[in-house]
Amino acid sequence: MLTDAQCKAAKARGKAYKLSDAHGLRLDVSKTGHRSWRHKYRYGGKEKLRTLGTFPEVTLKQARDICKADKQLLKEGKDPITEAKRAVLAHRLAAKDTFEILARDWYAKEQPRWKPVHAADVIESLERDIFDDLGSLPVMSIDSTIVLATLQKVEARGAIETAHRLRQRISSIYDFGIAKGRAITNPAASLVKVLRAKPPSRRWPAVTKIGKAREVLAITDGAEATPVVKLGSRFLALTSQRPGMVRWMRWDEIEDFDPEGVRPNDGAIWTVPAQKMKQEIGLREDGAFDHPVPLSSAAVDVLRQAWLFSAGSEYVFCGQHSIVKPMSENALSYLYLREGLRKLQVPHGWRASFSTIMNEWVIENGGPRDPLILDLMLAHIPIGISPSELRYMRAGFLERRRKLATIWAEMLLDGACPVEAIGQGRRRRSI
Incomplete structure (x- = not known):
């Protein structure tokens, strides 16, 4: 494992080299002597490399703490690089870009191609079932568990098909947000199989005599x-x-x-x-x-x-x-x-x-x-x-x-x- 003295002594050698610590953490030294922390890990079956910061601005202890936090994210099934981008974007946007703001921007874009009946149904469903829970939350702070909890409230009143339609709409809103650089991941995309199964379709009742x-x-x-x-x-x-x-x-x-x-x-x-x-x-x-x-x-x-x-x-x-x-x-x-x-x-x-x-x-x-x-x-x-x-x-x-x-x-x-x-x-x- 590295020591503070080794990190301070790492100087330019004419070509780039690496000093390994533990758990995938290493200090990369460029041929000009620039030192930066890297964390190598595997996520989704692929090898990934995350930059943690430069030395000495980020100390050895701080780099190890970040690496430890990354390991915890991996145990939770989350990609440290994605979560870091989310944190940066969330900090930049803070509370200015809430889910309701993003949803209404998405709605304004889609509305012209919808029939009036459908357009009214879309916005009314979001206002009725979604905005109270998610509307004021920053876009980047919403994860799958938060979305699922909101949709399960709709399920609880027996509106199974409505819950599935709302999931689709939330997913479309986040796809729009990702395309616009206002979101990184889609927390509703993976919930389609988590919700209760839709009831079999039925014909609308009608008298025939x-x-x-x-x-x-x-x-x-x-x-x-x-x-x-x-x-x-x-x-x-x-x-x-x-x-x-x-x-x-x-x-x-x-x-x-x-x-x-x-x-x-x-x-x-x-x-x-x-x-x-x-x-x-x-x-x-x-x-x-x-x-x-x-x-x-x-x-x-x-x-x-x-x-x-x-x-x-x-x-x-x-x-x-x-x-x-x-x-x-x-x-x-x-x-x-x-x-x-x-x-x-x-x-x-x-x-x-x-x-x-x-x-x-x-x-x-x-x-x-x-x-x-x-x-x-x-x-x-x-x-x-x-x-x-x-x-x-x-x-x-x-x-x-x-x-x-x-x-x-x-x-x-x-x-x-x-x-x-x-x-x-x-x-x-x-x-």
């Missing part, structure tokens, strides 16, 4: 909810579009519509812009297309009622507390949950209800089977039709689509309360 569909509609029409939410639910049932599309529906997307009813509304059509369709169903830019939704008179009646509540908003179904925002992302889901419909019907389930019941109806009534038309009404790409072909036919069959929408509305609303009454009745019903 017209009688049950009418009962579901009667329950949501008479529920204890704001008129806008209940009108949104009826419009969703009548048009069978995706809940996110209905939630973000804007008045300027509706053509040939007179909210006062002075002129006929029998040609009203809601056209969902191509950009929204690209975001909603993941189409490439070159495959995106406008999605026209011919509206039945019953759907128009819903819009006329919605106008009474949201005429000053750009959104048809505006928020309860602010007309500058659409109704909340979970408004419809919570409505169905509160009314005990979760195992029977969810908002998205109206699409399956419409497709199943209408396909059966056209067969039973001897009409031409219309799988292509029904797919177009649901904004599906029909089997055997390429996106390029769909670009030329996307606005086709509008009258047939309007006729089927009218038939569906008449079937569904048979015995339903008048649309003007929605929001007045407070009585709950059950199936």
Whole structure:
């Protein structure tokens, strides 16, 4: 082992040489006489060499203490070089670069490529489940145990899939931080197998008989909810579009519509812009297309009622507390949950209800089977039709689509309360 005297006596010899101590610690002397401490060790099956500082600024005792600390890190499965970089960066950033700051920077970068529904879900999930625990912590101070403890809180309330989504988002945030030089390691990357396994996927519940569909509609029409939410639910049932599309529906997307009813509304059509369709169903830019939704008179009646509540908003179904925002992302889901419909019907389930019941109806009534038309009404790409072909036919069959929408509305609303009454009745019903 080295002594202080040997270290002080180490001078230039015309070529570089090394003086070994113990446990991989050595003093390297350059041909010019510069002396620096090095620690050689193995990590991940590879030999690594860490520079600890120069002599005499770092004494023999200090070098041995650093080497001892490195050995402890290796026992804990940590790379001393990585941990040293982390410490330097953490010291430089201190508390200025917290996890929440990094997360919001990541969100600002990613948001433009997401559909609005997904973007809102991402930031709301971080604000609800992550920022309270991790938000104020410096980015470099967070390790896997801290992230795991936070995610296990989400698991504890039974939200297993949410915990996995949050892990993915935290991991993406740290990947962004590493690329920007604001983080060194990704503490969430290794947790995918530590979290509880995701439950098997399941199909969303949906009624497939017209009688049950009418009962579901009667329950949501008479529920204890704001008129806008209940009108949104009826419009969703009548048009069978995706809940996110209905939630973000804007008045300027509706053509040939007179909210006062002075002129006929029998040609009203809601056209969902191509950009929204690209975001909603993941189409490439070159495959995106406008999605026209011919509206039945019953759907128009819903819009006329919605106008009474949201005429000053750009959104048809505006928020309860602010007309500058659409109704909340979970408004419809919570409505169905509160009314005990979760195992029977969810908002998205109206699409399956419409497709199943209408396909059966056209067969039973001897009409031409219309799988292509029904797919177009649901904004599906029909089997055997390429996106390029769909670009030329996307606005086709509008009258047939309007006729089927009218038939569906008449079937569904048979015995339903008048649309003007929605929001007045407070009585709950059950199936």
